[in-house]
Amino acid sequence: MNAKEKAIGVFDSGLGGISVLRDLKRFMPHEHYLYYGDSSFAPYGEKTREEITKRCEEICAFFIHQGVKAIVIACNTATSACVKELREEYPNLPIIGMEPAVKVAVDGKENQNVLVMATRFTLKEKKFENLLSRYSKQHVIYRQPCPELVELVEHDELDQQDKVENTLREYFSHYDMDEIDSIVLGCTHFIFFKETIRKLCGDRIQIVDGNAGTIRHVKELLAEKNELCDDTKQGSIQIFNSSKDPYYKTLSQKLLESTLGL
Numbered sequence: 257m258n259a260k261e262k263a264i265g266v267f268d269s270g271l272g273g274i275s276v277l278r279d280l281k282r283f284m285p286h287e288h289y290l291y292y293g294d295s296s297f298a299p300y301g302e303k304t305r306e307e308i309t310k311r312c313e314e315i316c317a318f319f320i321h322q323g324v325k326a327i328v329i330a331c332n333t334a335t336s337a338c339v340k341e342l343r344e345e346y347p348n349l350p351i352i353g354m355e356p357a358v359k360v361a362v363d364g365k366e367n368q369n370v371l372v373m374a375t376r377f378t379l380k381e382k383k384f385e386n387l388l389s390r391y392s393k394q395h396v397i398y399r400q401p402c403p404e405l406v407e408l409v410e411h412d413e414l415d416q417q418d419k420v421e422n423t424l425r426e427y428f429s430h431y432d433m434d435e436i437d438s439i440v441l442g443c444t445h446f447i448f449f450k451e452t453i454r455k456l457c458g459d460r461i462q463i464v465d466g467n468a469g470t471i472r473h474v475k476e477l478l479a480e481k482n483e484l485c486d487d488t489k490q491g492s493i494q495i496f497n498s499s500k501d502p503y504y505k506t507l508s509q510k511l512l513e514s515t516l517g518l
Contacts, residue, residue: 257323259483263288263494264474265319265327267312270298270410271504272445273330274511276354279467280328281493281512284475286485289493290322293508296498299406300333301375301443308337308377316342316351318496325483326350328474332374332442332466336381350477355383356442357466358391368395369435373427374442376401398436400427402446409445412507420452433457441465448511 264284266277270293277291292315294300300308312334319327327349329335329342335353343351356378362368378384379399388397404423413419439461441447447465454463478484485491493512497504 259325259481260485261288261489262323262325262483263290264478265290265292265316265322265324266330267292267294267315267319267327267334268329268331268444269293269300269333270295270406270445271508271511272406272409272443272447273328274508275444275447276328276330276467276470277493278512279471280474281491283471284484284491286487286489286491288485288491290319290324291493291495291508292318293495293497293499293504295410295501295504298410299375299403300331300337301377301401301403301406303377305337305377308334309341312338312342313345316346320346320349324349325481326352326474326478328470329353330444330470332356332444333377336378336383350474350481352470352474352477354444354466354470355387356440357464357469358387358397358440360464360466360469361438361440361462362391362395365437366394368437369398370395370438370440371398371400371431371436372440372442373400373402373405373446374440375403375406378442398431400430402427402443405449406443406445409448409511412510414448417452420449421456424449424453424456428456433461436461438462438464 339353495508
């Protein structure tokens with residue numbers, strides 16, 4: 257197969273990465289995508305590094321068998337756990353990870369108060385500590401683990417507006433939100449809550465995520481290798497899940513269609 261026509265593999269601990277797949281499809285519509293949700297082992301945020309690494313290695317092996325031209329780790333937690341190891345294992349394959357977009361939140365600004373919402377694993381990892389060390393002298397950065405938000409997505413409860421808003425209010429109750437300048441969505445599941453967060457916090461607070469930067473990086477890497485799919489081609493999406501329960505594929509499709517406006 258022509259390298260240009262090979263698929264891009266995208267994976268997450270569950271369904272949060274659908275938000276990344278959605279944006280990839282919007283900005284690179286001619287590409288072919290394979291999405292793998294690891295719902296049988298979700299959530300990664302409560303697992304050990306060893307458990308997460310093992311799952312990611314198995315998923316990448318699946319993608320390699322499918323002949324992908326790049327892999328997007330659409331999961332901040334998995335990126336924190338093992339992106340370095342995966343790149344070492346597959347040195348000739350672009351592997352693109354994600355990290356909380358703290359740089360985007362503070363770039364060109366002074367004395368910012370930033371609330372980072374992420375999983376417990378991401379927030380305690382050395383990779384995040386290294387990220388903070390670049391900005392914490394000039395800015396105040398708060399860490400807020402939000403495990404319940406992951407569950408709301410995985411259990412198809414995004415439409416339960418009262419429950420969603422009450423969950424977010426509980427997290428925000430630990431802070432003086434009038435003092436917060438930016439909220440960083442450091443988990444791909446949380447992007448589904450962006451509009452509700454905006455409703456609760458108003459337009460004054462900047463809400464940022466890492467999707468745009470990740471997608472630019474994917475496009476740049478494939479362009480360097482002359483492996484972008486021709487814009488005359490019709491793109492496609494295939495969805496896989498580690499769970500045999502058809503619920504997860506159905507919900508994946510629902511999330512994708514609702515966010516793409518299909």
